[in-house]
Amino acid sequence: MLRREGDAVKIIAGGQSLVPMMAMRLVRPAWLLDVNEIDALKFIEAGGGGVRIGACTRQAVIERDHGLAARVPMLRQALAWVGHVQTRNRGTIGGSLAHADPAAELPLVARVLDATLTLRSTRGTRSVDADEFFTGPMTTAIAPDECLHEIHWPVWPEQRTGSAFTEISVRHGDFALVAAGAQVALDDAGRCVRATFGLGGVGQTPLAFPGLAARLVGTPLEDALVQEVASAVAAELEPGGDLHATAAYRKHLAAVLASRVIRAARDQARSRA
Amino acid sequence: MTDILYPISIEVNGVMREAHVPARLSLVDWLREELRLTGTHVGCEHGICGACSILFDGEPIRSCLLYAVQASGHRVMTVEGLAKADGSPSALQDSFCEAHALQCGYCTPGMLIAAQSLLNTTSHPTDVQIRDAIGGNLCRCTGYQQIVDAVRDAARRLAEEAK
Numbered sequence: 001m002l003r004r005e006g007d008a009v010k011i012i013a014g015g016q017s018l019v020p021m022m023a024m025r026l027v028r029p030a031w032l033l034d035v036n037e038i039d040a041l042k043f044i045e046a047g048g049g050g051v052r053i054g055a056c057t058r059q060a061v062i063e064r065d066h067g068l069a070a071r072v073p074m075l076r077q078a079l080a081w082v083g084h085v086q087t088r089n090r091g092t093i094g095g096s097l098a099h100a101d102p103a104a105e106l107p108l109v110a111r112v113l114d115a116t117l118t119l120r121s122t123r124g125t126r127s128v129d130a131d132e133f134f135t136g137p138m139t140t141a142i143a144p145d146e147c148l149h150e151i152h153w154p155v156w157p158e159q160r161t162g163s164a165f166t167e168i169s170v171r172h173g174d175f176a177l178v179a180a181g182a183q184v185a186l187d188d189a190g191r192c193v194r195a196t197f198g199l200g201g202v203g204q205t206p207l208a209f210p211g212l213a214a215r216l217v218g219t220p221l222e223d224a225l226v227q228e229v230a231s232a233v234a235a236e237l238e239p240g241g242d243l244h245a246t247a248a249y250r251k252h253l254a255a256v257l258a259s260r261v262i263r264a265a266r267d268q269a270r271s272r273a
Numbered sequence: 274m275t276d277i278l279y280p281i282s283i284e285v286n287g288v289m290r291e292a293h294v295p296a297r298l299s300l301v302d303w304l305r306e307e308l309r310l311t312g313t314h315v316g317c318e319h320g321i322c323g324a325c326s327i328l329f330d331g332e333p334i335r336s337c338l339l340y341a342v343q344a345s346g347h348r349v350m351t352v353e354g355l356a357k358a359d360g361s362p363s364a365l366q367d368s369f370c371e372a373h374a375l376q377c378g379y380c381t382p383g384m385l386i387a388a389q390s391l392l393n394t395t396s397h398p399t400d401v402q403i404r405d406a407i408g409g410n411l412c413r414c415t416g417y418q419q420i421v422d423a424v425r426d427a428a429r430r431l432a433e434e435a436k
Contacts, residue, residue: 014338015338015339015340015343016320016335016338019337019338019339020319020320020321020338023319023337024319032296032340036343037346060332083409084323084408084409085390085405085406085408085409086326086334086335086387086409087334087335087338087409089329089332089333089334090338090339173409
């Protein structure tokens with residue numbers, strides 16, 4: 001059907017973004033293709049150095065999964081900021097990623113952790129890394145005839161891994177003015193062996209900063225260095241300003257929150273002997 | 274497209290209901306206009322205000338963001354389903370009256386559903402848990418404090434009844 005009708009069809013999962021957009025007449029799809037009853041799209045499975053999550057898995061199910069929280073803790077940390085109980089009970093992980101709001105939490109986690117998204121169509125199956133999946137605001141690499149099938153989340157093998165997610169929003173549950181996520185791994189001596197961090201709400205897509213994260217590796221992640229890296233991040237950004245926050249305020253938040261999540265991730269990693 | 278009707282079969286407050294509906298009829302409109310269960314309110318119609326909250330397979334959701342056809346084969350409970358079997362108010366509803374947890378009443382059905390869902394899983398909720406549970410429901414009258422008081426009071430009553 002997607003091949004035949006293309007852009008006239010919208011896949012509907014939880015409907016927590018699509019139905020409001022339809023109510024506001026921002027989109028008027030001729031067809032809705034409902035995937036809610038497809039159980040094959042609902043799963044959480046560990047294996048292959050990571051965890052695979054079916055696109056139609058509810059956010060509330062992901063939030064409550066303790067095994068997943070141990071392997072990919074940033075998902076639960078981020079979901080605490082996503083909407084409300086009522087929306088997480090319907091909202092799906094795939095829906096949030098495919099919607100690709102640049103200020104949304106789950107796309108940011110996918111970007112920070114280098115998730116891989118599997119797309120299917122009658123032409124076949126292909127995998128796209130998060131950095132190539134998000135191509136612009138509300139825009140992804142999904143072709144009109146494709147369906148997001150599953151998302152692979154890498155699990156870091158290092159015992160001393162810590163992660164953190166935070167954001168500033170007008171009200172809890174709203175989209176973030178700026179959101180930040182970080183994950184770091186330390187060796188026995190407390191030196192960083194691996195680091196990643198990213199920001200949402202400050203660009204056309206969620207952003208990660210592998211070049212700057214590399215500056216953290218090999219160091220004990222002392223506060224001064226973290227602060228320096230966070231300031232360097234803010235200098236790279238050109239966020240937009242709007243009714244809720246000026247560009248300058250978003251830039252300020254970017255530095256503050258980047259520093260905050262890297263330090264929180266570090267402290268969590270340090271607490272793991 | 275809109276003149277095609279699709280058969281649905283939904284358990285509403287313990288009773289199986291069958292109907293034929295257009296594909297784009299929202300669940301809340303079906304509940305209110307077809308079943309005349311007008312306790313569930315329609316506020317913003319785009320998933321912000323929480324007034325249309327219902328229990329869907331036991332979990333709170335927004336019924337303005339679900340089409341009636343999508344609910345077919347599922348279980349729905351509306352605010353009308355909260356009262357005791359004899360029709361008298363539930364402990365939670367009673368606590369709402371006692372604590373003056375409603376003024377205009379527009380948000381109340383959604384608040385009751387959200388709060389009842391919390392009480393179903395959490396017998397001794399903290400104020401933080403209560404505020405989190407009703408965080409997706411807007412109230413423009415009470416300033417929320419009386420609602421939090423009411424939910425806390427209901428939890429206490431239910432714990433006493435359980436003794």
